[in-house]
Amino acid sequence: MRKPFEVGDLCFGRHPVLDLLRADPKRCLKLYLSRSAEEPFRRRVIAMAKGGGIPVQYVEMSFLDRLAPLSVHQGVVARVAPVTLLDFWEFVEDIPPSPEPLLVVLLDHVKDPQNLGAIVRTAEACGAAGLLLPKRRAALPTGSVVKASAGAVFRVPIVSIVNVARAIGDLQELGFFSVGLDAAGERSLFAGSLPERLLLVIGEESGLSRLAKEHCDEIRKIPMRGKGESLNVSVAASIGMYEWFRARESTS
Structure with a gap:
């Protein structure tokens, strides 16, 4: 229904x-x-x-x-939307220059509003510079997302993108290293530190789209035990964001 x-x-x-x-x-x-x-x-x-x-x-x-x-x-x-979505290039203009550590999160067609709200809330807690969302085939910041995020959508820049692959490429040209989280990744998320200027790309439980995988610099997986095949997308996103945040905090 x-x-x-x-x-x-x-x-x-x-x-x-x-x-x-x-x-x-x-x-x-x-x-x-x-x-x-x-x-x-x-x-x-x-x-x-x-x-x-x-x-x-x-x-x-x-x-x-x-x-x-x-x-x-x-x-x-x-x-x-209860918030105004930023244009990609408007967002880029306000990005602090290298080498300042920076986290940007891109959601590859995450469709559930509750997951989106939870991800925005964690993005704020980890100091993410912004959250990139495609306007098609994805959850967008409606009232239910505002509630699930505890109002974080009003404090974290939410950026509208047209094309996931193009956004990844544009940020790579601006000095970001892109890491996609996917169960098919050959390297563990915890095997070596994440880059200081990181574009973290996250998809639904079914994994990243083919184009997102092809354009990311690296695909990492979250190691798991037990019989579950995947984590909830908001949980996986939180683990990825906090892994980047943990390293920054330990050196500050």
Whole structure:
């Protein structure tokens, strides 16, 4: 069963949605547009969404009626983040220069909001400079994530990326060493210290995507005993972040 959206996660109606796209498009995570929307409005809202890199899903009016019951949605509903997502290059401009130690975390299509919230909370505790999220096929910082993170999403820079592989490559060019966590890794996470300027790439329990693996400088695994095949993604992320943090603390 599809979980209902929280009230604060939605913006609906033609004028409110257009105002959102004009004034604060980075908060717009996704648009649901009726297949029967009038052509002039349809062209306008699609053009604005494309300009902001916002995914659009075409749906029936009945879907919107269920999504935003008791509202006058006029054939369009936007899913909205309670925080403004940073543009990748905006984030990069504020990164302290080398050789200052820095941790950036990239989530490779982690879909569960509770896991995302827990990861953001740990990222704040470990002093991560930012958390990178793809806008498609991934959990995004909605109200449930705010709650799971204990408000950390308001304090850790959350960065929107279009392409995981491209983001890894761009950060490598900026001097980051990328380590992906995956059960198929040949080297243990604990076999040698992690680089001081680290891009930690984390996927779902099923592992990293093929492209993420191909673009990372190194793939490491978290050694395990017992019969479990994998750790919960938020647990694995926490172990990876704290391994980097532990080394920095021991030398400070």
